[in-house]
Amino acid sequence: MDQFISDFLVGKNFQQLATNFVPNYTTLVSKVGGIISPENLDRLQGALKEAKLKDVADIIEELLMAAENAPLDVAVIGESGTGKSSFISALRGLSYEEEGSVSVGVVETTMKKTPYRHPKYPNVTFWDLPGTGTPNFHPHEYLEMVEFATYDFFIIISSCRFSLNDALLAQNIKEIGKKFYFVRTKVDNDLYNEEKSKPTSFKRERVLQRIRDNCLANLSHIGVPEPCIFLVSNFDLDDFDFPILEETLLKELPFHKRYTFVLLLPNLSDASIEMKRAFLKEMIWLDALKSSALSFIPFMACFNGFDLPQQEKCLNLYQSHFGLDENSVKEIAKKLGMSVEKIKSFTKSLNFWLLVKDESIVARAMKCVECYCSVNGGPPSTAFQFLKTYFLHLKFINTVADDAKILLHKTLESISLRRCQRDGSDCLTE
Ligand SMILES: Nc1nc2c(ncn2[C@@H]2O[C@H](COP(=O)(O)OP(=O)(O)OP(=O)(O)O)[C@@H](O)[C@H]2O)c(=O)[nH]1
Ligand SMILES: [Mg+2]
Known part of the structure; x- marks a missing residue:
């Protein structure tokens, strides 16, 4: 990746750069793909091949x-009580009691469509839609009423x-050409009940498979194929x-919506952290290519200087994306029963300096810039500052x-240890 940016800055052979662009991009993006559609990749490759660098930067x-x-x-x-509000709260990273959390309760609480903005990402809205459980339900009228065209996809719970x-x-x-996904909630309850009622024959995977098979059979029976x-x-x-x-x-969203979606994923699994890492790396790589393209155009401001407060702000933003901002770290420390100082002792991303x-x-940055200077001559300082910033941001993302x-x-x-202690079981044998 460094080599591609360095070759770009030297800018000798755009034909070759155009050929190398897609393989480099493909190795960079997440396993579900990135923000660029195949058509836009073609557009970019075409502009690069013809050395139309203003077009490259504009695209x-x-x-x-x-x-x-x-x-x-x-x-x-979904019908009343199925867990719609709880699902939305969980996706928004809020506990049920937190302010701004969706109203959740055992009586029918969702009577009309209610928008819930994501607390961190205001361009994301979850819509808690009224229940579908009435006997004289007309799906067409219902979809009209809730203004179906305004949603990117539907979760049916x-x-x-x-x-x-x-x-x-x-x-x-x-x-109407929209996507929907069936979500079966409360499987924790099913497992709990099954284990209590059949403690000797209980097998978690078997119970889950049975729920899945039941849902499949039930949906095919009422006319939903596959x-x-x-x-x-x-x-x-x-x-x-x-x-x-x-x-x-993430895979099924339009390319330009994937970045918004990946940022809001709760940092609850290695997989979601890795997807976030890949998307953020893709964004800064593309931004670096844009600056490199602009550097060939006279009188274009292309490289920003190395501004320390700006860098600190950038680190804070990445910390917020990965749930390591100041407040979140305090929360984690509380959950783990340790001090924030202790957390800082075994992490690296909380120390800006x-x-x-x-x-x-x-x-x-020096290695890349040497190549640039040997071809372009002149003082290396601006290109050096630009590369230093790029590599620093890369380091921020990876460390966070x-x-x-x-x-x-x-x-x-710590959760599993607490569970073991509560259940009185021997954790080492699990
Ligand atoms: N065990 C378990 N309980 C859940 C789950 N999801 C929701 N609940 C509980 O189910 C009850 C109903 O949840 P809500 O999120 O209010 O359901 P809703 O679909 O929004 O209900 P209405 O607003 O009335 O339509 C609450 O007591 C929740 O705590 C889950 O995945 N597991
Ligand atoms: Mg509700």
Whole structure:
């Protein structure tokens, strides 16, 4: 990746750069793909081949802007009490009691469509839609009433069997060209009940498979062919099918909406942390290419200087994306029963100065810039500052993501230890 940016800055052979562009991009992006559609990749490659560098910069700018500003509206539908509000709260990273959390309760609480903005990402809205459980339900009228066209996709929730109304709704959603996903909630309850009632023969995987088979049979019976079903517990989003649901949604979203979606994923599994890491790396790589392209155009401001307060702000933003901002770290410390200072002792991303003084960043930037200067001559300072910033941001992303994984595992270990202590079981034998 460094080599591609360095070759770009030298800018000798754009034909070759155009050929290398797609393989470099492909190795960089997440396993579900990135923010650039195949058509836009072709556009970029074409502009690069003809050395139309203003076009290259403009296309990248257009893609970055679209990704950063894409609104996302998610509709959550289901009968009363199935866990719609709990699902939305969990996705928004709020506990049930927190302010701004969706109203949750054992009586019918969702009577009209209610928007819930994501607390961190205001362009994301979850819509808690009114229940579909009335006997004279008309899916077409219902979809009109809730203004179906405004949503990116629909989540249809059930906590037991999906109803005929759910199936009718799914058919209508499909007809209007939108995507829907079936989510079966409260599987933690099913497991708990099954274990209590059949303690000797209980097998977790067998129970989950039975729930899945039941849902499949039930949905095919009421006319949904090959339904996609995700088993979840709103109290344990890192468990069951939630990670697969995340991946599926990400893969099926339009390219420019993926970045918005990946940022809002709760940092509850290695997979979601890795996807976030890949998308953020893709964004800064594209931004670096844009600056490199602009550097060939006279009188264009292309390289920003190295501004320390700006860098600190950038680190804080990455910390917030990965749930390691000041407040979140305090929360984690409380959960782990340790001090924030202790957390700082085994993480690296919470110390801005340690990261910014890293000698290897200067060495990497120097290596790239030497190549640039040998071809372009002149003082290397602007290109050097630009590369130093790029490598520093890369370091920020990687260090914060690594720390997010370390803290996630410590939290999971502590939860499972507490469970063992509560149940009086021997954890070592698990
Ligand atoms: N065990 C378990 N309980 C859940 C889960 N999801 C929701 N609940 C509980 O189920 C009850 C109903 O949840 P809500 O989120 O209010 O359901 P809703 O679909 O929004 O209900 P209405 O607003 O009335 O339509 C609450 O007591 C929740 O705590 C889950 O995954 N597992
Ligand atoms: Mg509700």
